[in-house]
Amino acid sequence: MITKRRGDVSLVSVTVDLVIFTVRSDCLQVLLIERGKEPHLGSLALPGGYVRDGEDLDEAAARELLEETNVDAERLHLEQLRTYGAPARDPRGRVITVAYLALGPDLPTPTAGTDARAARWVPVKTAISDETPLAFDHKEILREGVERARAKLEYTTVATAFCLEPFTVAELRHVYEVVWDTKLDPSNFHRKVTRAIGFLVPTGQRRVPQLGRPAALYRRGYATTLVPAILRTG
Numbered sequence: 094m095i096t097k098r099r100g101d102v103s104l105v106s107v108t109v110d111l112v113i114f115t116v117r118s119d120c121l122q123v124l125l126i127e128r129g130k131e132p133h134l135g136s137l138a139l140p141g142g143y144v145r146d147g148e149d150l151d152e153a154a155a156r157e158l159l160e161e162t163n164v165d166a167e168r169l170h171l172e173q174l175r176t177y178g179a180p181a182r183d184p185r186g187r188v189i190t191v192a193y194l195a196l197g198p199d200l201p202t203p204t205a206g207t208d209a210r211a212a213r214w215v216p217v218k219t220a221i222s223d224e225t226p227l228a229f230d231h232k233e234i235l236r237e238g239v240e241r242a243r244a245k246l247e248y249t250t251v252a253t254a255f256c257l258e259p260f261t262v263a264e265l266r267h268v269y270e271v272v273w274d275t276k277l278d279p280s281n282f283h284r285k286v287t288r289a290i291g292f293l294v295p296t297g298q299r300r301v302p303q304l305g306r307p308a309a310l311y312r313r314g315y316a317t318t319l320v321p322a323i324l325r326t327g
Contacts, residue, residue: 105178105187109153110141110231112174112192112238113162114217114272115200116255121217121242121271123235124161124200125227126209132184133228135210137220139235141190142208154193161212162203169197170254174238182230192234194241196254218274246272248322250292250313259296259310262286273325285323291316 113124125137140161144153150173155166171193178189203212219225221236245251246269253260255268266282286292291314299307 105189107144108141108188108190109144109157110139110190110192110234111157111195112139112235113195114242115197116268116271117199117214122214123217123220124203125215126205127211128228129208129210136228138228139231150191158195162200164200169195170251171195174241177230177234194238198255198257243272247324248319250316250319253313258312261300261308261310263308290320
């Protein structure tokens with residue numbers, strides 16, 4: 094799509110871009126594609142695409158997610174991140190994008206979509222570094238996505254979106270440590286998450302490791318907000 098003008102009114106194209114996070118190989122990773130056409134041919138970028146005629150924004154995000162990861166959006170945490178509309182963000186014309194944040198547990202190896210040469214998981218530390226150029230304004234979008242994910246772990250129960258059920262408290266703590274890029278005290282963390290209202294529901298079962306003590310198994314509870322919050326500085 095190319096922006097056109099009708100009188101004094103600019104007609105704009107609308108896209109959705111996806112910041113898709115998962116925890117793989119003990120680090121937070123983001124899905125990036127290698128663009129298969131201009132502009133920014135060969136550059137790394139966030140997956141996404143144009144919103145089709147008659148398509149809702151959430152529907153477009155879910156479709157792009159399925160095309161890029163082969164994962165149904167209903168299996169993931171999916172939410173709008175922000176709208177980006179700087180006039181010169183896309184050399185093809187005036188394009189406004191609605192960015193979405195998607196979180197899931199150990200997502201599969203992706204396959205490239207129609208506009209991509211390749212798709213792969215990239216450690217977030219690598220992707221947000223100045224040494225890794227991204228197309229368009231995707232570096233800004235990615236960095237804001239990282240901060241949104243980190244903040245949401247403090248005051249919501251979204252960390253469980255990274256866990257395959259059932260899970261142990263140690264596995265949940267690992268999510269926090271990976272996303273926040275910090276180490277947490279095991280006992281303190283256990284006390285906080287098991288006392289948070291509606292955060293975890295015990296299954297009554299235990300996982301027996303090859304080494305160490307059996308660990309209680311949990312599933313995500315009914316709560317969407319954390320009471321009390323679990324702060325990064327706490």
